[in-house]
Amino acid sequence: MSGSSPAARLQGLFEGHRLTPTQRRIAHSLVRRAADAPFLSSVELAELAGVSQPSVTRFAVALGFDGYPALRRHLRESVPADGETGAEAAVEPVYNAYQQAVLAEIENLRQLAGLLGDPGPVERAGRLLAGSRPLPVLGLRAASSQARGFGYFAAKVHPDVRVLDEGGSMLHDRIEAARRAGASALLCFALPRHPREVVDALAYARERGLTVVTVADSAFAPVAAHSDLLIPAAVGTGLAFDTACAPMLLGRALLEAMCDGLPEAQARLEEFDAAAAARGLFVE
Known part of the structure; x- marks a missing residue:
C-alpha cells in the first residue's frame, strides 16, 4: 500500500462499510480532496459535503472510530511519508471516484x-x-x-x-x-x-x-x-x-x-x- 495514492487509500477505508447516502457524500468529498483530507476539521468537511457537523461524527463512527478526531488521526498516519518519491507514488494509477466505482x-x-x-x-x-x-x-x-x-x-x-x-x-x-x-x-x-x-x-x-x-x-x-x-x-x-x-x-x-x-x-x-x-x- 506504500505506493498507493491517498484517494485509493481512502477508498479502501470505506470499502466493506454500509454507509447511508449522506455518509457516502462525505466519503466522496474526502476522496475528491484526498490530499487535504487529513487536515480538514469536521466543520470544514461538513461544509464541503453539504451536510451537518453531527453527520460527520456519525460518519466517523460508522467507519469504526470513536469520533471524527480519531478518524482524522488515522488519515494523518496514512499520509504517504515525505520520503516517498513521485515515481513510487505513480506506480499505481490514480482513479477518480467514478472510475473506482466501475x-x-x-x-x-x-x-x-x-x-x-x-x-x-x-x-x-x-x-x-x-x-x-x-x-x-x-x-x-x-x-x-x-x-x-x-x-x-x-x-x-x-x-x-x-x-x-x-x-x-x-x-x-x-x-x-x-x-x-x-x-x-x-x-x-x-x-x-x-x-x-x-x-x-x-x-x-x-x-x-x-x-x-x-x-x-x-x-x-x-x-x-x-x-x-x-x-x-x-x-x-x-x-x-x-x-x-x-x-x-x-x-x-x-x-x-x-x-x-x-x-x-x-x-x-x-x-x-x-x-x-x-x-x-x-x-x-
Whole structure:
C-alpha cells in the first residue's frame, strides 16, 4: 500500500462499510480532496459535503472510530511519508471516484463469474421458475427495477409472470392469489437497504407453500432465513447510491436457465419477433 495514492487509500477505508447516502457524500468529498483530507476539521468537511457537523461524527463512527478526531488521526498516519518519491507514488494509477466505482463493479462481476463456476444452483432455480404457473417475481424499493426487468423478459417465454413491485396491505393478497392460481415458486430480488416488507412477504410465501428463490447482495442478507435457494451477487457501494450490475446479470442468467426448462420458449420468442415485425414495434 506504500505506493498507493491517498484517494485509493481512502477508498479502501470505506470499502466493506454500509454507509447511508449522506455518509457516502462525505466519503466522496474526502476522496475528491484526498490530499487535504487529513487536515480538514469536521466543520470544514461538513461544509464541503453539504451536510451537518453531527453527520460527520456519525460518519466517523460508522467507519469504526470513536469520533471524527480519531478518524482524522488515522488519515494523518496514512499520509504517504515525505520520503516517498513521485515515481513510487505513480506506480499505481490514480482513479477518480467514478472510475473506482466501475472497477469495484468489475470485481463484483469477477466474483459472480467464480460463483457461477458451479452452475448447479442457477440450473435448479431455472427449473423451479419454469415449473411455476404463475410465476410471482418480487422486488421492492431498490430492487423493484430488477424485478420489473426480469418480469419484462420472462413474460416473453413464460405464460404467466406476475411482478410484485409495490408493497402495502395488498402484497400478501397478491402472493396468495398467485398461490391459489397454481404458483409453486416465487423469485425475489432483495437489495439493500432491505425493506421489512420483503422479509415479511417471503415468510408468508413460504408459509403458503411457495419455494422461494432469492437474488440478494449477500448470503447473509436478512432475507436468507426465508429463502429456500439464495444466490448472492454483490452490489457496488462506491457511489451515493448502490449499483447493481452483478444482480442484474445474475437475473439474466436465471432467465437463461428458466428458458432451458421451458420447451416452448424458443417458439414463443419467434412468435413475438414475428408479431413485432408485423406491428413495426422497433426501428431496426
